[in-house]
Amino acid sequence: MPEISIILAGFADAFTWVNLLFVMLGVAAGQMVGAIPGIGPIMAMAIAIPFTFALDPLVAISFLVGVNKGGLFGGAIPAILINTPGTPDAAATTLDGHPLAKAGKPVKATRMALFASVTGDTVSDIVLITLAAPLAGLSLQMGPVEILALMIFAFSIISGLIGDSLIKGLIAAVAGLLLATVGLDPEHGTPRFYFGYFELYDGASLVAVAIGMLAVAEIFRRIAAARRAGPQPAISLGNDDPAAQRVSWAEYWGCRFAIARGAAIGTLLGAIPGIGSTAAAFMSYSATKKTGTGGGPEFGQGNLRGIAATESANSAVMGANLIPLLGIGIPGSIGAALLISAFKIHGIQPGPLLFQTQARLIYGLFGAMLMANLMNLLIGQVSLRLWARVIRAPESVIFPAALLFCFVGVYLSTGGLFGVGLMLVSACVGYVMMAFGYPVIVFIIAFFLGAGFERALSQSLVILDGNPLAVVQHPVALALLILAAVTVIWLSRGRG
Amino acid sequence: MGQKSINRLSGVAVALFGAAMLLWIIPAHTETVSYGWVKPDTLPKACAWALAGLGLIQALLPKGEVALDGGEFVIVAVAAVLSAGAIWALGKIGFLVAAPVFAALLIAVIRERRIGWIAATIIGAPALIWVVVDLLLGRPLP
Structure with a gap:
């Protein structure tokens, strides 16, 4: 645990004017892109990452966290107004949000989504702040054998839980590991798979691969969709009845158990790598539905509790997602994987050592996360009507411009057009993977962990004197390997 | 073509890629080293074998959604x-x-x-x- 003076200094860094400004910009940008179906905060983060390298590390990461948090609420706006979730996380919000909007209460529905989102997110952040440092301290006690076993366990969970097929998840994880072997090998320093391109000596760029697979591949798909689909009719926010415009304290208090349940489910699922916020939202909705309507309309017909349950759960996932990243160095979601790229651009290796080497930065990040929640509330209240207009932004402008930003961003972060070419190849691979149902996020997480995996494997075999069976002398590692095997068997029965 | 056939096809493609890695790409693009527990081709070979095996399983027992359009x-x-x-x-x-x-x-x-x-x-x-x-x-x- 870092000293209290470092923790306080970190929080003080978060509350500087420059940092607050960038958190505010990030939240506003996140809400805006979240409101545009098809863009979402993940694509916005991917595009913005290379442009943040000119900023101070804390400011850059705070900005990206703001984008992510803003997007969590932003995605609910089109879900409620046009029955099209701006982000996959908001899919469950359509169930009660859109019927309530159709009943003439679109502002009430979006405001409840905002309040529940901010509450759930804040609870999750407090859990993150409380748990991450002790978990990091625990993981620093681990040796290479335990770290290797932990990575194998993480791969088994992530491969099984993301996507709908364990085999496809495992294939994506192995392919990501294989890509990570490009470049100099860690034990002998000999180059591998560089195909005559000296740019590959240091391995494939994480930024180029992540932006290619997560942003450019999705932009290609959206360009194809934009050619075929027309705009959706949106419900107008105009309504003169004040009761339909606001969420009263009684209404919010009436949803307190739905919000608390959603926050608990979101935080719990968010802390497990691989379970996304979409699953958390549906699980929370289902759990709340069983407790009754609370005197409101039926679920599916505009019940405020339904909106509160889904939004608090999907937002609570965000903070908890950083627990495995900061605690044990394993990203649990796309957002966390993208934050890794941001850390790396600033020369920071994410993981448990951060609490020793960059404690001030981490507590600054925690302070920025709490500030982002407050900004989310304020900006959401003020800008609701503006974001409702943004839903209609033409895709013919958005996607070509986003693609140009990706080109330039990767060019800047990799220092040449080779990285842009690598991004394009990654986008094509990412598109093919998505089309055939192979989870791209598993590939990227495995690619990020690959170098550490090979290093841990090499060190472990030295410690075990080349005998893998000697792992029985390491009870923690053995337990993790057994858990990994049990997870694979259990998930293969359920999902195939 | 049905989802099952497409899944089979993708499994075969993954298995073939694993085989190509083992037979041509890894020998041609890694250095031969005679010492150490983890040689330059150890992890790539393990991954290639895993891809070949998992690809075959996917081809034989095709599962999962496909969004090919x-x-x-x-x-x-x-x-x-x-x-x-x-x-x-x-x-x-x-x-x-x-x-x-x-x-x-x-x-x-x-x-x-x-x-x-x-x-x-x-x-x-x-x-x-x-x-x-x-x-x-x-x-x-x-």
Whole structure:
């Protein structure tokens, strides 16, 4: 645990004017892109990452966290107004949000989504702040054998839980590991798979691969969709009845158990790598539905509790997602994987050592996360009507411009057009993977962990004197390997 | 072609890729080292074997959703080819010429006809990037 003076200094860094400004910009940008179906905060983060390298590390990461948090609420706006979730996380919000909007209460529905989102997110952040440092301290006690076993366990969970097929998840994880072997090998320093391109000596760029697979591949798909689909009719926010415009304290208090349940489910699922916020939202909705309507309309017909349950759960996932990243160095979601790229651009290796080497930065990040929640509330209240207009932004402008930003961003972060070419190849691979149902996020997480995996494997075999069976002398590692095997068997029965 | 057949096909492709890695790519692109527990080709070979095995399992027991759409695939292929051309052009003629042409071609793919939006994309987007990167960040564009 870092000293209290470092923790306080970190929080003080978060509350500087420059940092607050960038958190505010990030939240506003996140809400805006979240409101545009098809863009979402993940694509916005991917595009913005290379442009943040000119900023101070804390400011850059705070900005990206703001984008992510803003997007969590932003995605609910089109879900409620046009029955099209701006982000996959908001899919469950359509169930009660859109019927309530159709009943003439679109502002009430979006405001409840905002309040529940901010509450759930804040609870999750407090859990993150409380748990991450002790978990990091625990993981620093681990040796290479335990770290290797932990990575194998993480791969088994992530491969099984993301996507709908364990085999496809495992294939994506192995392919990501294989890509990570490009470049100099860690034990002998000999180059591998560089195909005559000296740019590959240091391995494939994480930024180029992540932006290619997560942003450019999705932009290609959206360009194809934009050619075929027309705009959706949106419900107008105009309504003169004040009761339909606001969420009263009684209404919010009436949803307190739905919000608390959603926050608990979101935080719990968010802390497990691989379970996304979409699953958390549906699980929370289902759990709340069983407790009754609370005197409101039926679920599916505009019940405020339904909106509160889904939004608090999907937002609570965000903070908890950083627990495995900061605690044990394993990203649990796309957002966390993208934050890794941001850390790396600033020369920071994410993981448990951060609490020793960059404690001030981490507590600054925690302070920025709490500030982002407050900004989310304020900006959401003020800008609701503006974001409702943004839903209609033409895709013919958005996607070509986003693609140009990706080109330039990767060019800047990799220092040449080779990285842009690598991004394009990654986008094509990412598109093919998505089309055939192979989870791209598993590939990227495995690619990020690959170098550490090979290093841990090499060190472990030295410690075990080349005998893998000697792992029985390491009870923690053995337990993790057994858990990994049990997870694979259990998930293969359920999902195939 | 049904989902099962497409899943089988993708499994076969993964298995073949694993086999190609084992037979040609790994021997040709890794150095032979005679010492150490983890040699340069140890992890790549393990991954290749795993891909070959998992690919075969996927081919024999096909599972999972597929989102393959022929029409979308063609447009994505066109966008990818245009992007490859744009990367080449960025190196040859520079951002300020290549970017508007690339944006115009993408607009044509989307079939946007509103002149205001076309102008905003072709002129506005590259100009905004130039202002942010070249003027504000002080970094040269290609």
